Amino acid sequence: MLLTIALIAAQTTVLLAVSPFLVGLIRKVKARLQLRRGASLIQPYADLIKLFRKQPVISTTTSWIFTATPYIVFASILTAGLLVPTFISQTPMNFAGNIIVLVYLLALGTFFLMLAGLDAGSAFGGMGSSREAIVASLTEPAMILAIFAIALTNGSTNVSTIVHKTALMEDIVTDPSPHLMALAALFIVALAETGRVPVDNPATHLELTMIHEAMVLEYSGRYLALLEWAAGLKLAVFLSLIANVFAPWGIATTITPAAIGIGLLAYVVKTAALAAFIGVIECMFAKLRLFRVTDLLGVAFILALLGLLFFYTLRS
């Protein structure tokens, strides 16, 4: 019991600590590729602390939904984070839910964010919510099919079980093609869900392009800090998912100090590499028009479906 609580606390701390770093790293990589020096890696931490200390301004048209939303979004994403292994393969909360629960927990946050976007009564928020609705509705089917293709090879839909089995080299996959396709699909989904180029651009406040930023436009102070942190957490959750499902290298399969040390180090390296890769993508591609995003997400869905098809045809 005590160990469980300690592990949950450790996982929470790691997720909370790593997420601003990942956000900062993407920005840094982008800056370097654009021949800028870029802000320091600790800038996102400083931003969060600054925002927490600022006095929030709340719109007079809003209801309690607006002030409750940051907490709900933060809580739902953090809870989702507890279902995904980070530095140890067997997360203590594994039994609380499988991949479907993960998807729907993230949807819980999205739902309230969409409501908050509408609550301020400005057109920007409504626009963000409306766009988020279409992006979310196209990502989730792809995500569920992709993860199912992986789940089939491991005989489990619980993320932690999948990772643990892969890490222990149980059920070694004979043909990697379903996994490759699922990986590609999941990566596109991750870009869309975390609001990255080419789906959304977190660095802009131009009404033609913004989705996530439009929904949180009316937020300030501690509420904005929580939402920014939650957005970082969401990125960390997706990167952990991809890193550990497809490459559980170095993850701690036993709870010994040495294994945990290696696991922590490997986790930071793997997620940092993925974050750097996202930074590169953000430099290489332009943001797509909203109605072209559907094509991209359609590709993700087809890839996931093909993965599933390959799995069955290769088996039989």
Add this chain to the structure above:
Amino acid sequence: MLNLLWILLGGYGAGILLPLCLPGRPASQRLTTSVAAIVATSAGVVLGLLGLTASEPVTGSLVSTIPLLTLEIRLDSLAAFFVFMISAVGLATSIYAVGYLRHSEKRASTAALGALFNGFLLCMTLVILADNAYFFLLAWELMSLLSYFLVVTEHEKAEVRYAGLFYLVMTHLGTAFIVTAFLIFFQNAGSFSFEAFRHPEHPLSEGMRTLVFLLALLGFGTKAGIVPLHVWLPYAHPVAPSHVSAVMSGVMIKTAIYGLIRVYFDFFGGQFPWWWGFTVLFLGAVSALLGVMYALMEHDLKRLLAFHSVENIGIILLGVGAGMIFQSYGLKELAALGLLAGLYHTINHAMFKALLFLGAGSLLYATQTRNMEEYGGLLRRMPWTGFFFLIGAVSISALPPTNGFVSEWLVFQTLFLSFQIPTVFLKLMLPIAAAILALTGVLALACFAKAFGIAFLAQPRSSHARHAEEVPVSMRIGQGILATLCVALGIAPIVVVPLLDQAVAPLTGRSIASKILAIDGWALAPGNVEFSSLSTPVLALLLVVSAMLGLGLAVALGGRLTIRRSKSWGCGITLTPRMEYTATGFVQPIKRVFSTIYQPTVKLETEFLIESRYFAKRRYFEFHIEPIFEKYLYDPLVAFLGTLADRLKVIQAGGLHLYLTYIFVTLIALLLLAV
């Protein structure tokens, strides 16, 4: 238990008769009907729970010398489950009706409304209890007729009369199919008793079985609102008084689910080929997706909810259909899981859909309009209704840890476990159904973000909304009961699953509660713990603790909170309600992406100033969604029937003698045929 049944019958009987004996006193009529209904439904709730836990089915009969008047009833665990559901929703709506009917006192006869409502609830209960085809059909027909009268309560409106007629025609079409199916059973078994249907001396031939399958699917499917038989539902459900809409959408359409399960799993003993299950699964997937898609485009709150009923019936059928597929491959435990998931969603949908319809009724009560574009800012004017509606919205969007999520999760797991089926085609089809379910889930989320966001948040969009007031206490209690049940059914699968298992076990021959409930009941694990698990109580706890952590971090890092209130940022101008995002605008991207399904027609006319074409004087915007099924299926059918009737006009001379001759000729022809 028989005593409870008498209380139930007596309660409804009093509810039907007493208000009619109190002419001219609407207030006391209203109270007596509601109290009678509350007594009867409370008895029904207890009866359902006792029936679910009883080991043997309770039977009873009123024997008569006329065979058609022999009324047999049987309360087995499946029936008990549905009795519980009907009674629980009936209880909440009866309490709600105390306040709600006050505002229709001047417009409709309270006595008639109350009597019809009691009769409607009674007939639904009898449909479930009937153990005799004749009795079943009698109750079924009465249920349809009484609900028709309730639908046309506001018959002075042309729209309501049209909806009522549409409903009446469709429901009778459905009944005709059911009657035919039962007649085939009767012909084979030689008796109207369901017991004879279950164990006939000679089993039905293969062709007849297939025919019965299709007839039952069409007949019950019309009542359930399966696409493409759903067209009446978005007309009829919204125009009824809201507490009646809640009962119709929440539980009446479920009697069809009951009928389907009764026929396929009970009468046929779960013996059927795989394509039966696949047909049900396919129709479920189509209904789920199209239901939610049409709901998204709807801005009449009650019509939106009616379309969501089509969606949720689809989700239920995904579970039932998957269960049927597993059953035909002899995978009994998975079949039980599919049925259990379907029944879990059945009761969940009853709770949250009734809750949402009561919420819509409260909005109608407070603002006198069903058009969402005229709501806005109501959460601050009506905090209780808003809060309950939010619980309903979160539940129907299947967000954890509410009840809608638990049952949708179970359906997902059922579909995922398809890898145990031997054929590759089905192995692939079931995960695709899961992907459709995922799409349905997110679209439902978008739809309720729209419904709640536009109705309850931001600034009031009309003077109705600006002056809305919170509804009376009785209406809030009705909604509160259902909201509590929504949360409870989500948090406590540990209680619900064993009860549902009682209902499912006799049908599939497998009890799976002990296998599904892992870790002392804390988690649900269909298949095994390794394959998948879900623990809503732990999730709820984690969510609360994480939210507290967020609050703690905010306090630790930011110190004391001082809030400044100011206007929303409007680029330098003052925001008015006309600048808010509308429901139409909110769904525009979805409409555009799925334009193949919607086939929208947009008409935009602009009148410019004479001085400059850069300034518009007036714009006129209109858009329509193509009602595909009505246009390509029903309109041609009606036109064909029209021409056919025209042709038949020649034999309709109107003289009595002629008709007597027709009857005589037909009789002779039939007699010759029989020889």
